[in-house]
Amino acid sequence: xxxxxxxxxxxxxxxxxxxxxxxxxxxxxxxxxxxxxxxxxxxxxxxxxxxxxxxxxxxxxxxxxxxxxxxxxxxxxxxxxxxxxxxxxxxxxxxxxxxxxxxxxxxxxxxxxxxxxxxxxxxxxxxxxxxxxxxxxxxxxxxxxxxxxxxxxxxxxxxxxxxxxxxxxxxxxxxxxxxxxxxxxxxxxxxxxxxxxxxxxxxxxxxxxxxxxxxxxxxxxxxxxxxxxxxxxxxxxxxxxxxxxxxxxxxxxxxxxxxxxxxxxxx
Amino acid sequence: xxxxxxxxxxxxxxxxxxxxxxxxxxxxxxxxxxxxxxxxxxxxxxxxxxxxxxxxxxxxxxxxxxxxxxxxxxxxxxxxxxxxxxxxxxxxxxxxxxxxxxxxxxxxxxxxxxxxxxxxxxxxxxxxxxxxxxxxxxxxxxxxxxxxxxxxxxxxxxxxxxxxxxxxxxxxxxxxxxxxxxxxxxxxxxxxxxxxxxxxxxxxxxxxxxxxxxxxxxxxxxxxx
Numbered sequence: 194x195x196x197x198x199x200x201x202x203x204x205x206x207x208x209x210x211x212x213x214x215x216x217x218x219x220x221x222x223x224x225x226x227x228x229x230x231x232x233x234x235x236x237x238x239x240x241x242x243x244x245x246x247x248x249x250x251x252x253x254x255x256x257x258x259x260x261x262x263x264x265x266x267x268x269x270x271x272x273x274x275x276x277x278x279x280x281x282x283x284x285x286x287x288x289x290x291x292x293x294x295x296x297x298x299x300x301x302x303x304x305x306x307x308x309x310x311x312x313x314x315x316x317x318x319x320x321x322x323x324x325x326x327x328x329x330x331x332x333x334x335x336x337x338x339x340x341x342x343x344x345x346x347x348x349x350x351x352x353x354x355x356x357x358x359x360x361x362x363x364x365x366x367x368x369x370x371x372x373x374x375x376x377x378x379x380x381x382x383x384x385x386x387x388x389x390x391x392x393x394x395x396x397x398x399x400x401x402x403x404x405x406x407x408x409x410x411x412x413x414x415x416x417x418x419x420x421x422x423x424x425x426x427x428x429x430x431x432x433x434x435x436x437x438x439x440x441x442x443x444x445x446x447x448x449x450x451x452x453x454x455x456x457x458x459x460x
Numbered sequence: 461x462x463x464x465x466x467x468x469x470x471x472x473x474x475x476x477x478x479x480x481x482x483x484x485x486x487x488x489x490x491x492x493x494x495x496x497x498x499x500x501x502x503x504x505x506x507x508x509x510x511x512x513x514x515x516x517x518x519x520x521x522x523x524x525x526x527x528x529x530x531x532x533x534x535x536x537x538x539x540x541x542x543x544x545x546x547x548x549x550x551x552x553x554x555x556x557x558x559x560x561x562x563x564x565x566x567x568x569x570x571x572x573x574x575x576x577x578x579x580x581x582x583x584x585x586x587x588x589x590x591x592x593x594x595x596x597x598x599x600x601x602x603x604x605x606x607x608x609x610x611x612x613x614x615x616x617x618x619x620x621x622x623x624x625x626x627x628x629x630x631x632x633x634x635x636x637x638x639x640x641x642x643x644x645x646x647x648x649x650x651x652x653x654x655x656x657x658x659x660x661x662x663x664x665x666x667x668x669x670x671x672x673x674x675x676x677x678x679x680x681x682x683x684x685x
Binding site: 344345347348350351352354388389390 | 568570571572573585586588589590591
Protein backbone atom coordinates (compact mmCIF):
# COMPACT_ATOMS: atom_id res chain seq x y z
CA UNK A 194 0.00 0.00 0.00
CA UNK A 195 1.58 3.26 -1.15
CA UNK A 196 1.56 6.73 0.26
CA UNK A 197 0.08 9.84 -1.34
CA UNK A 198 1.92 13.16 -0.98
CA UNK A 199 0.33 16.40 -2.13
CA UNK A 200 2.65 19.25 -3.18
CA UNK A 201 0.90 22.55 -2.57
CA UNK A 202 1.63 26.22 -1.87
CA UNK A 203 -1.42 28.46 -2.14
CA UNK A 204 0.44 31.02 -4.21
CA UNK A 205 1.17 30.37 -7.86
CA UNK A 206 4.59 30.36 -9.44
CA UNK A 207 6.61 29.24 -6.45
CA UNK A 208 7.57 25.93 -8.04
CA UNK A 209 4.93 23.34 -7.16
CA UNK A 210 5.10 21.62 -10.53
CA UNK A 211 8.91 21.68 -10.67
CA UNK A 212 9.05 20.32 -7.14
CA UNK A 213 6.51 17.58 -7.95
CA UNK A 214 8.45 16.52 -11.04
CA UNK A 215 11.80 16.47 -9.27
CA UNK A 216 10.71 14.90 -6.00
CA UNK A 217 8.91 12.22 -8.02
CA UNK A 218 11.97 11.64 -10.19
CA UNK A 219 14.28 11.56 -7.17
CA UNK A 220 12.03 9.00 -5.46
CA UNK A 221 12.18 6.85 -8.61
CA UNK A 222 15.98 7.19 -8.59
CA UNK A 223 15.84 5.68 -5.10
CA UNK A 224 14.11 2.68 -6.63
CA UNK A 225 10.55 3.46 -5.63
CA UNK A 226 7.56 3.01 -7.93
CA UNK A 227 6.13 6.49 -8.31
CA UNK A 228 3.03 7.90 -9.99
CA UNK A 229 2.87 11.65 -10.53
CA UNK A 230 -0.68 13.01 -10.63
CA UNK A 231 -1.36 16.40 -12.16
CA UNK A 232 -4.57 17.85 -10.68
CA UNK A 233 -4.26 21.22 -12.39
CA UNK A 234 -7.13 20.47 -14.75
CA UNK A 235 -7.34 23.02 -17.52
CA UNK A 236 -3.82 24.34 -16.98
CA UNK A 237 -1.70 21.22 -16.96
CA UNK A 238 2.09 21.63 -16.93
CA UNK A 239 3.57 18.62 -15.25
CA UNK A 240 3.59 16.64 -18.52
CA UNK A 241 5.61 19.42 -20.18
CA UNK A 242 8.13 19.63 -17.36
CA UNK A 243 8.51 15.84 -17.49
CA UNK A 244 8.80 15.90 -21.27
CA UNK A 245 5.90 13.48 -21.66
CA UNK A 246 3.40 15.80 -23.32
CA UNK A 247 3.25 14.09 -26.69
CA UNK A 248 2.60 10.63 -25.24
CA UNK A 249 -0.67 11.52 -23.54
CA UNK A 250 -3.66 9.55 -24.80
CA UNK A 251 -6.12 9.60 -21.92
CA UNK A 252 -6.18 11.88 -18.89
CA UNK A 253 -7.43 12.09 -15.32
CA UNK A 254 -10.94 13.19 -16.28
CA UNK A 255 -11.22 10.24 -18.70
CA UNK A 256 -10.38 7.88 -15.85
CA UNK A 257 -12.82 9.51 -13.42
CA UNK A 258 -15.63 9.44 -15.96
CA UNK A 259 -14.94 5.82 -16.81
CA UNK A 260 -13.83 6.30 -20.41
CA UNK A 261 -10.66 4.31 -19.74
CA UNK A 262 -8.83 2.31 -17.08
CA UNK A 263 -6.10 3.90 -14.95
CA UNK A 264 -3.33 1.81 -16.54
CA UNK A 265 -4.38 3.09 -19.94
CA UNK A 266 -4.14 6.72 -18.87
CA UNK A 267 -0.82 6.68 -17.00
CA UNK A 268 2.16 7.61 -19.15
CA UNK A 269 5.35 5.66 -18.48
CA UNK A 270 8.62 7.57 -18.23
CA UNK A 271 11.02 5.68 -20.54
CA UNK A 272 14.08 6.97 -18.67
CA UNK A 273 13.17 4.56 -15.90
CA UNK A 274 12.60 0.84 -15.93
CA UNK A 275 8.98 0.58 -14.80
CA UNK A 276 9.37 3.03 -11.91
CA UNK A 277 8.05 6.45 -12.89
CA UNK A 278 4.58 7.17 -14.29
CA UNK A 279 2.47 10.26 -14.87
CA UNK A 280 -1.30 10.60 -14.73
CA UNK A 281 -1.86 13.81 -16.69
CA UNK A 282 -4.63 16.33 -16.07
CA UNK A 283 -7.19 17.12 -18.74
CA UNK A 284 -6.59 20.31 -20.65
CA UNK A 285 -10.08 20.68 -22.08
CA UNK A 286 -12.26 20.74 -18.95
CA UNK A 287 -11.91 22.70 -15.71
CA UNK A 288 -11.50 21.97 -11.99
CA UNK A 289 -15.21 21.26 -11.49
CA UNK A 290 -14.99 18.20 -13.76
CA UNK A 291 -13.81 16.18 -10.74
CA UNK A 292 -15.09 15.99 -7.17
CA UNK A 293 -12.96 15.38 -4.05
CA UNK A 294 -14.72 12.01 -3.55
CA UNK A 295 -13.75 10.88 -7.06
CA UNK A 296 -10.17 12.02 -6.49
CA UNK A 297 -9.97 10.12 -3.23
CA UNK A 298 -11.20 6.95 -4.91
CA UNK A 299 -8.70 7.40 -7.71
CA UNK A 300 -5.75 7.97 -5.39
CA UNK A 301 -6.76 5.00 -3.22
CA UNK A 302 -6.73 2.86 -6.33
CA UNK A 303 -3.30 4.15 -7.37
CA UNK A 304 -1.95 3.40 -3.89
CA UNK A 305 -2.44 -0.31 -4.61
CA UNK A 306 0.06 -0.21 -7.47
CA UNK A 307 2.65 2.41 -6.49
CA UNK A 308 4.89 3.17 -3.53
CA UNK A 309 4.42 6.91 -3.81
CA UNK A 310 1.72 9.03 -5.40
CA UNK A 311 2.98 12.59 -5.85
CA UNK A 312 0.03 14.93 -6.39
CA UNK A 313 0.73 18.28 -8.03
CA UNK A 314 -1.81 20.76 -6.66
CA UNK A 315 -3.03 23.83 -8.56
CA UNK A 316 -2.61 27.32 -7.07
CA UNK A 317 -5.45 28.69 -4.99
CA UNK A 318 -7.64 27.29 -2.24
CA UNK A 319 -10.75 26.44 -4.23
CA UNK A 320 -12.06 23.29 -5.88
CA UNK A 321 -8.71 22.35 -7.43
CA UNK A 322 -6.97 22.47 -4.06
CA UNK A 323 -9.77 20.47 -2.44
CA UNK A 324 -9.50 17.81 -5.13
CA UNK A 325 -5.74 17.56 -4.75
CA UNK A 326 -5.86 17.20 -0.98
CA UNK A 327 -8.79 14.77 -0.85
CA UNK A 328 -6.77 11.60 -1.31
CA UNK A 329 -3.47 12.71 0.27
CA UNK A 330 -1.85 11.17 3.34
CA UNK A 331 0.98 13.67 3.58
CA UNK A 332 1.51 17.22 2.39
CA UNK A 333 4.52 19.26 1.38
CA UNK A 334 4.13 23.03 1.29
CA UNK A 335 6.41 24.88 -1.14
CA UNK A 336 7.27 28.50 -0.53
CA UNK A 337 9.88 31.01 -1.67
CA UNK A 338 11.65 33.48 0.64
CA UNK A 339 9.14 36.21 -0.22
CA UNK A 340 6.64 37.70 2.20
CA UNK A 341 3.68 37.09 -0.11
CA UNK A 342 4.56 33.44 -0.68
CA UNK A 343 5.10 32.87 3.03
CA UNK A 344 1.74 34.50 3.78
CA UNK A 345 -0.05 32.15 1.39
CA UNK A 346 1.89 29.18 2.74
CA UNK A 347 0.65 30.11 6.20
CA UNK A 348 -2.91 30.16 4.94
CA UNK A 349 -2.57 26.80 3.21
CA UNK A 350 -0.96 25.21 6.30
CA UNK A 351 -3.97 26.40 8.29
CA UNK A 352 -6.28 24.67 5.81
CA UNK A 353 -4.17 21.50 5.72
CA UNK A 354 -4.23 21.25 9.51
CA UNK A 355 -8.02 20.97 9.28
CA UNK A 356 -7.81 17.97 6.93
CA UNK A 357 -8.16 14.85 9.01
CA UNK A 358 -6.56 12.47 6.55
CA UNK A 359 -3.41 14.56 6.04
CA UNK A 360 -0.41 14.39 8.40
CA UNK A 361 1.24 17.61 9.66
CA UNK A 362 2.65 19.28 6.51
CA UNK A 363 6.37 19.65 5.77
CA UNK A 364 8.04 22.70 4.25
CA UNK A 365 10.26 23.22 1.21
CA UNK A 366 11.83 26.64 0.75
CA UNK A 367 12.46 27.05 -2.95
CA UNK A 368 14.48 29.55 -5.05
CA UNK A 369 16.83 30.64 -2.31
CA UNK A 370 19.32 33.32 -3.34
CA UNK A 371 22.05 32.97 -0.77
CA UNK A 372 23.59 36.40 -1.31
CA UNK A 373 20.24 38.13 -0.74
CA UNK A 374 19.56 36.09 2.34
CA UNK A 375 23.01 36.89 3.69
CA UNK A 376 22.47 40.62 3.17
CA UNK A 377 19.10 40.42 4.88
CA UNK A 378 17.22 41.42 1.72
CA UNK A 379 15.29 38.17 1.80
CA UNK A 380 13.67 36.28 4.65
CA UNK A 381 16.12 33.69 5.87
CA UNK A 382 15.47 29.98 6.35
CA UNK A 383 15.25 30.12 10.15
CA UNK A 384 12.90 33.08 10.05
CA UNK A 385 10.50 31.33 7.68
CA UNK A 386 10.56 28.04 9.55
CA UNK A 387 9.97 29.77 12.89
CA UNK A 388 7.16 31.84 11.44
CA UNK A 389 5.32 28.92 9.86
CA UNK A 390 6.20 26.59 12.76
CA UNK A 391 6.28 23.39 10.71
CA UNK A 392 9.16 21.00 9.96
CA UNK A 393 11.52 21.85 7.13
CA UNK A 394 12.08 18.99 4.69
CA UNK A 395 14.39 20.75 2.26
CA UNK A 396 15.77 23.94 0.77
CA UNK A 397 16.47 24.47 -2.92
CA UNK A 398 18.73 27.19 -4.26
CA UNK A 399 17.67 29.39 -7.17
CA UNK A 400 19.43 27.80 -10.12
CA UNK A 401 19.25 28.69 -13.83
CA UNK A 402 19.81 25.01 -14.63
CA UNK A 403 16.37 24.17 -13.18
CA UNK A 404 14.62 26.39 -15.72
CA UNK A 405 16.80 25.10 -18.54
CA UNK A 406 16.08 21.50 -17.62
CA UNK A 407 12.33 22.15 -17.32
CA UNK A 408 12.28 23.68 -20.78
CA UNK A 409 13.93 20.55 -22.15
CA UNK A 410 11.42 18.31 -20.43
CA UNK A 411 14.17 16.79 -18.39
CA UNK A 412 13.78 17.11 -14.58
CA UNK A 413 16.92 18.54 -13.02
CA UNK A 414 17.00 15.67 -10.52
CA UNK A 415 18.32 13.47 -13.33
CA UNK A 416 21.47 15.61 -13.62
CA UNK A 417 23.75 14.64 -10.70
CA UNK A 418 26.08 17.63 -11.18
CA UNK A 419 23.56 20.31 -10.34
CA UNK A 420 23.17 21.72 -6.87
CA UNK A 421 19.39 21.83 -7.12
CA UNK A 422 19.42 18.19 -8.16
CA UNK A 423 21.23 17.24 -4.94
CA UNK A 424 18.64 19.23 -2.99
CA UNK A 425 15.78 17.29 -4.59
CA UNK A 426 17.53 13.97 -4.08
CA UNK A 427 18.04 14.86 -0.43
CA UNK A 428 14.35 15.71 -0.08
CA UNK A 429 13.48 12.29 -1.52
CA UNK A 430 15.82 10.61 0.97
CA UNK A 431 14.20 12.55 3.81
CA UNK A 432 10.76 11.42 2.60
CA UNK A 433 12.07 7.86 2.81
CA UNK A 434 12.99 8.52 6.43
CA UNK A 435 16.74 9.14 6.17
CA UNK A 436 18.28 11.91 8.25
CA UNK A 437 20.15 14.08 5.74
CA UNK A 438 21.63 17.40 6.87
CA UNK A 439 20.82 20.56 4.87
CA UNK A 440 23.48 21.51 2.33
CA UNK A 441 25.31 24.81 2.77
CA UNK A 442 23.98 27.70 0.71
CA UNK A 443 27.25 29.39 -0.35
CA UNK A 444 28.31 28.60 -3.90
CA UNK A 445 31.81 30.10 -4.01
CA UNK A 446 33.59 27.44 -1.97
CA UNK A 447 34.93 24.58 -4.09
CA UNK A 448 36.11 21.70 -1.96
CA UNK A 449 33.88 19.49 0.13
CA UNK A 450 35.99 20.21 3.18
CA UNK A 451 35.65 23.98 2.97
CA UNK A 452 31.93 23.60 2.35
CA UNK A 453 31.61 21.55 5.49
CA UNK A 454 33.68 24.04 7.41
CA UNK A 455 31.42 26.84 6.27
CA UNK A 456 28.33 24.89 7.24
CA UNK A 457 29.47 24.25 10.77
CA UNK A 458 31.31 27.53 11.16
CA UNK A 459 30.11 30.99 12.06
CA UNK A 460 26.98 32.08 10.26
CA UNK B 461 -57.72 41.04 56.64
CA UNK B 462 -54.58 39.91 54.79
CA UNK B 463 -51.60 38.01 56.08
CA UNK B 464 -48.55 39.73 54.70
CA UNK B 465 -48.21 42.54 52.31
CA UNK B 466 -46.81 41.53 49.01
CA UNK B 467 -45.54 44.97 48.18
CA UNK B 468 -43.58 47.12 50.60
CA UNK B 469 -42.04 50.48 49.93
CA UNK B 470 -38.96 51.51 51.81
CA UNK B 471 -37.12 54.76 51.74
CA UNK B 472 -33.40 54.73 52.17
CA UNK B 473 -30.86 57.45 51.83
CA UNK B 474 -30.20 56.28 48.27
CA UNK B 475 -33.84 56.57 47.29
CA UNK B 476 -36.90 54.36 47.28
CA UNK B 477 -36.83 50.61 47.20
CA UNK B 478 -39.82 48.52 46.26
CA UNK B 479 -39.75 45.06 47.77
CA UNK B 480 -41.96 42.65 45.91
CA UNK B 481 -42.70 39.39 47.69
CA UNK B 482 -41.77 36.23 45.82
CA UNK B 483 -44.36 33.82 47.31
CA UNK B 484 -47.51 35.16 45.64
CA UNK B 485 -48.48 34.76 42.03
CA UNK B 486 -47.37 37.27 39.42
CA UNK B 487 -50.98 38.31 38.74
CA UNK B 488 -51.63 38.95 42.40
CA UNK B 489 -48.45 40.92 42.66
CA UNK B 490 -49.38 43.12 39.77
CA UNK B 491 -52.80 43.81 41.19
CA UNK B 492 -51.44 44.75 44.58
CA UNK B 493 -48.71 46.88 43.12
CA UNK B 494 -51.28 48.74 41.14
CA UNK B 495 -53.45 49.30 44.20
CA UNK B 496 -50.58 50.28 46.44
CA UNK B 497 -49.25 52.83 44.04
CA UNK B 498 -52.68 54.36 43.55
CA UNK B 499 -53.16 54.71 47.34
CA UNK B 500 -50.34 56.97 48.29
CA UNK B 501 -50.77 59.60 45.75
CA UNK B 502 -47.78 61.79 45.12
CA UNK B 503 -49.36 63.64 42.28
CA UNK B 504 -48.64 66.98 43.90
CA UNK B 505 -44.95 66.42 43.37
CA UNK B 506 -43.78 66.67 39.83
CA UNK B 507 -40.18 65.79 40.53
CA UNK B 508 -39.17 62.44 39.09
CA UNK B 509 -38.05 59.92 41.66
CA UNK B 510 -35.95 56.90 40.92
CA UNK B 511 -36.79 53.62 42.53
CA UNK B 512 -35.09 50.28 42.82
CA UNK B 513 -37.14 47.13 42.62
CA UNK B 514 -36.19 43.99 44.52
CA UNK B 515 -38.08 40.87 43.57
CA UNK B 516 -36.42 38.33 45.87
CA UNK B 517 -36.36 34.77 44.59
CA UNK B 518 -38.75 35.40 41.73
CA UNK B 519 -37.63 35.00 38.15
CA UNK B 520 -38.99 37.67 35.83
CA UNK B 521 -38.88 37.31 32.08
CA UNK B 522 -37.87 40.27 29.94
CA UNK B 523 -41.54 40.93 29.14
CA UNK B 524 -42.57 40.83 32.79
CA UNK B 525 -39.79 43.22 33.71
CA UNK B 526 -40.97 45.64 31.07
CA UNK B 527 -44.54 45.27 32.27
CA UNK B 528 -43.62 46.11 35.85
CA UNK B 529 -41.51 49.07 34.77
CA UNK B 530 -44.40 50.35 32.72
CA UNK B 531 -46.84 49.89 35.57
CA UNK B 532 -44.68 51.77 38.06
CA UNK B 533 -43.92 54.53 35.63
CA UNK B 534 -47.56 55.10 34.78
CA UNK B 535 -48.74 55.41 38.34
CA UNK B 536 -46.36 57.90 39.77
CA UNK B 537 -43.47 60.07 38.88
CA UNK B 538 -41.34 57.08 39.50
CA UNK B 539 -38.55 55.85 37.31
CA UNK B 540 -37.33 52.30 37.71
CA UNK B 541 -33.61 52.40 38.14
CA UNK B 542 -33.04 48.68 38.36
CA UNK B 543 -34.80 45.41 38.93
CA UNK B 544 -32.79 42.93 40.90
CA UNK B 545 -33.59 39.32 41.47
CA UNK B 546 -31.80 36.55 43.31
CA UNK B 547 -32.38 34.08 40.50
CA UNK B 548 -31.11 33.82 36.94
CA UNK B 549 -31.73 31.17 34.32
CA UNK B 550 -29.24 28.43 33.59
CA UNK B 551 -28.62 30.02 30.21
CA UNK B 552 -27.73 33.36 31.75
CA UNK B 553 -25.54 31.64 34.31
CA UNK B 554 -23.67 29.79 31.59
CA UNK B 555 -23.21 32.99 29.62
CA UNK B 556 -21.90 34.74 32.71
CA UNK B 557 -19.53 31.89 33.37
CA UNK B 558 -18.29 31.97 29.78
CA UNK B 559 -17.74 35.69 29.94
CA UNK B 560 -15.74 35.37 33.11
CA UNK B 561 -13.55 32.43 32.33
CA UNK B 562 -10.14 32.39 30.71
CA UNK B 563 -10.16 30.05 27.73
CA UNK B 564 -6.74 28.64 26.93
CA UNK B 565 -5.89 27.57 23.40
CA UNK B 566 -2.63 26.00 22.19
CA UNK B 567 -2.54 26.78 18.47
CA UNK B 568 -0.94 28.89 15.79
CA UNK B 569 -3.57 31.22 14.34
CA UNK B 570 -2.60 31.36 10.68
CA UNK B 571 -3.54 33.68 7.85
CA UNK B 572 -7.28 33.55 7.23
CA UNK B 573 -8.13 31.93 10.56
CA UNK B 574 -10.31 33.59 13.20
CA UNK B 575 -10.42 32.51 16.84
CA UNK B 576 -13.17 33.97 19.02
CA UNK B 577 -13.96 33.50 22.70
CA UNK B 578 -16.66 35.02 24.90
CA UNK B 579 -14.41 35.72 27.88
CA UNK B 580 -10.67 36.12 28.23
CA UNK B 581 -8.39 34.34 25.78
CA UNK B 582 -5.06 32.79 26.66
CA UNK B 583 -3.33 31.81 23.44
CA UNK B 584 -0.31 29.57 23.72
CA UNK B 585 1.11 30.12 20.25
CA UNK B 586 1.41 32.85 17.63
CA UNK B 587 -1.03 34.95 15.68
CA UNK B 588 0.48 35.13 12.20
CA UNK B 589 -0.14 38.01 9.78
CA UNK B 590 -3.66 37.73 8.35
CA UNK B 591 -4.88 35.78 11.38
CA UNK B 592 -7.37 37.24 13.87
CA UNK B 593 -8.10 36.61 17.54
CA UNK B 594 -11.21 38.08 19.17
CA UNK B 595 -12.38 37.98 22.76
CA UNK B 596 -15.20 39.50 24.78
CA UNK B 597 -12.63 40.10 27.48
CA UNK B 598 -8.85 40.37 27.57
CA UNK B 599 -6.42 38.67 25.21
CA UNK B 600 -3.17 37.18 26.50
CA UNK B 601 -0.79 35.82 23.88
CA UNK B 602 2.18 33.74 24.99
CA UNK B 603 3.71 33.86 21.49
CA UNK B 604 4.09 36.51 18.84
CA UNK B 605 1.18 38.73 17.84
CA UNK B 606 1.68 39.62 14.18
CA UNK B 607 -1.93 39.61 13.03
CA UNK B 608 -5.04 41.27 14.43
CA UNK B 609 -6.19 41.12 18.04
CA UNK B 610 -9.61 42.44 19.05
CA UNK B 611 -10.19 42.56 22.82
CA UNK B 612 -13.48 43.57 24.44
CA UNK B 613 -15.17 42.99 21.10
CA UNK B 614 -18.67 43.43 22.55
CA UNK B 615 -17.82 46.90 23.79
CA UNK B 616 -15.59 46.58 26.85
CA UNK B 617 -13.22 49.54 26.98
CA UNK B 618 -11.39 48.10 29.96
CA UNK B 619 -10.13 45.11 27.98
CA UNK B 620 -6.42 44.75 27.24
CA UNK B 621 -4.20 42.87 24.81
CA UNK B 622 -0.99 41.36 26.13
CA UNK B 623 1.65 39.62 24.00
CA UNK B 624 5.15 38.23 24.46
CA UNK B 625 6.08 39.74 21.12
CA UNK B 626 3.96 42.73 20.14
CA UNK B 627 4.13 43.23 16.37
CA UNK B 628 0.45 43.43 15.44
CA UNK B 629 -0.85 44.59 12.10
CA UNK B 630 -3.83 45.98 14.01
CA UNK B 631 -5.04 46.16 17.57
CA UNK B 632 -8.70 46.69 18.29
CA UNK B 633 -10.16 47.25 21.71
CA UNK B 634 -13.94 47.65 21.99
CA UNK B 635 -14.58 49.95 19.01
CA UNK B 636 -11.18 51.62 18.92
CA UNK B 637 -8.65 50.68 16.28
CA UNK B 638 -4.93 51.24 16.11
CA UNK B 639 -2.58 49.97 13.45
CA UNK B 640 1.13 49.54 13.12
CA UNK B 641 2.95 52.56 11.69
CA UNK B 642 3.57 52.23 7.95
CA UNK B 643 7.33 52.63 8.25
CA UNK B 644 7.60 49.87 10.78
CA UNK B 645 11.29 49.28 10.36
CA UNK B 646 12.15 49.93 13.98
CA UNK B 647 14.43 47.30 15.34
CA UNK B 648 12.96 47.65 18.79
CA UNK B 649 12.36 44.40 20.56
CA UNK B 650 8.69 44.92 21.48
CA UNK B 651 8.71 42.09 23.94
CA UNK B 652 6.34 41.60 26.87
CA UNK B 653 3.98 44.45 26.11
CA UNK B 654 0.35 45.30 26.60
CA UNK B 655 -2.17 47.50 24.80
CA UNK B 656 -5.02 49.35 26.48
CA UNK B 657 -7.26 52.38 25.99
CA UNK B 658 -5.79 55.36 27.85
CA UNK B 659 -7.62 58.36 29.31
CA UNK B 660 -7.47 60.14 25.92
CA UNK B 661 -9.33 57.29 24.23
CA UNK B 662 -6.20 56.20 22.41
CA UNK B 663 -4.89 52.68 22.22
CA UNK B 664 -1.53 52.79 23.94
CA UNK B 665 1.18 50.14 23.99
CA UNK B 666 3.39 49.89 27.05
CA UNK B 667 5.34 47.43 29.20
CA UNK B 668 2.97 44.89 30.63
CA UNK B 669 3.92 45.78 34.22
CA UNK B 670 1.84 48.99 33.98
CA UNK B 671 -1.37 46.94 33.93
CA UNK B 672 -1.12 46.16 37.61
CA UNK B 673 -1.95 49.83 38.29
CA UNK B 674 -4.14 50.56 35.28
CA UNK B 675 -6.33 47.47 35.34
CA UNK B 676 -6.32 46.07 38.86
CA UNK B 677 -9.45 44.07 37.98
CA UNK B 678 -7.37 41.64 35.98
CA UNK B 679 -6.23 40.18 39.28
CA UNK B 680 -8.74 37.55 40.24
CA UNK B 681 -6.85 36.13 43.17
CA UNK B 682 -8.72 36.73 46.41
CA UNK B 683 -6.74 37.32 49.57
CA UNK B 684 -3.10 36.35 49.65
CA UNK B 685 -0.46 38.99 50.01
